[in-house]
Amino acid sequence: MAELNGKRLVLGVTGGIAAYKAAELARLFVKDGAEVHAVLTRSGAQFVTPVTFQALTGRLAWCDQWDARMPDNMAHIELSRAADAIVVAPASADFLAKLAHGLADDLLSTLCLARDCPLIVAPAMNRQMWENPATQRNISQLAEDGVIVLGPASGEQACGETGLGRMLEAADIHDAVTGFFQPKVLAGCRLMLTAGPTFEALDAVRGLTNLSSGKMGFALARAARDAGASVTLVSGPVTQPTPAGVTRVDVTSAQEMHAAVMQRVAACDIFIGVAAVADYRPAEPGQEKIKKEDKSLQITLIPNPDILAEVAARPNAPFSVGFAAESRDLEKYAEGKRQKKKLALVVGNLVKDGLGGDSNTVILFDDQGRHPLGPAAKIEIARGIVAHIGALLAGNGGV
Ligand code: C5P
DSSP: OOTTTTOEEEEEEOSSTTHHHHHHHHHHHHHTTOEEEEEEOTTHHHHSOHHHHHHHHSSOOBOOTTOTTSTTSOHHHHHHHTOSEEEEEEEOHHHHHHHHHTOOOSHHHHHHHTOOSOEEEEEOOOHHHHHSHHHHHHHHHHHHTTOEEOOOEEEEOTTSOEEEEEOOOHHHHHHHHHHHTSOOTTTTOEEEEEESBOOEESSSSOEEOOOOOSHHHHHHHHHHHHTTOEEEEEEOSOOOOOOTTOEEEEOOSHHHHHHHHHHHGGGOSEEEEOSBOOSEEESSOOSSOOOOOSSOOOOOEEEOOOHHHHHHTSTTOOEEEEEEEESSOHHHHHHHHHHHHTOSEEEEEEHHHHTTSSEEEEEEEETTEEEEEEEEEHHHHHHHHHHHHHHHHTTSOOO
């Protein structure tokens, strides 16, 4: 996966203990294909050294506006000139104050002022410094100026206090920066999706479920969010972390999933059924644990509601998308499902290609025919599906 391929990023590191996380962030950016130029302030370099970033990025790291290593001695222009974004992580209270007032008294603040690209900051400071009205004023000013502010998070701080001010984790900043570069093809759309398995209780401790990991649904939630949609994710029992900014509703059984979806469906423009919903549930789940006996046990199963079919059949149905995981005859079953459930789009895959893994190979079926995607990482497949939905909604046919 190289989601940041061809992107040139300036990574600014200012003075705060969270600077140690900037090393990990540099590594994640580089691993994802970005060209990373690290610029440390004088106090940033008290916490981590330029050598750390030089080793991680494979490029010179910069600290000083008087550094003569740049041929024309204009590092402040050269570094930001071709950059796709400047990411300052951690951004200290002092540095945010400088940015808000347009000060340029060191290399990093100068190149932020001289930039022609988006500026993304991840504040990190003590809780009281964050809450101080001066910092809040500066943050509001920066947001008004179009600076993208990521976090801060709340939690334990290096100073021993607990509260708002912790820098987001490197993985979350990386996630937000990759998201930032995605085309906003679903801007303003309200999208709901289901993900994961359902669990149908058999007795007090047992139940029927399946091997769905939820990875594809969660990747789609992230891709839709990055495309500008507001996203509600109705999830069965999974261990996936919730993508930042996504509203998550946890459910267990198909009936709970059905109720959660129906309660919210009137307020959505796009619905994607990714969940592997159990087709049947035990008719009479026991309240107590079923005791072992020396005879066979009969369990009567009754059908669950088909959530997707019901959503697609509503009078003002949202743009409805289904998944078809088949073990054979993919084309026949996936297209059959699309017709039967009256869906705009079905994402078909052979179970051997997708279940539980990190990558997938799919075919999209719509009115125009079939469109293969992958093999690729699930997030790339998800971005492809979102792009296709965006194109269909815009009336230009998709991939
Ligand atoms: O009919 P089948 O289960 O193969 O269809 C799969 C698609 O329908 C998936 O998109 C799945 O999320 C959705 N579905 C549903 N409710 C069910 C069964 C499937 O929403 N009870």
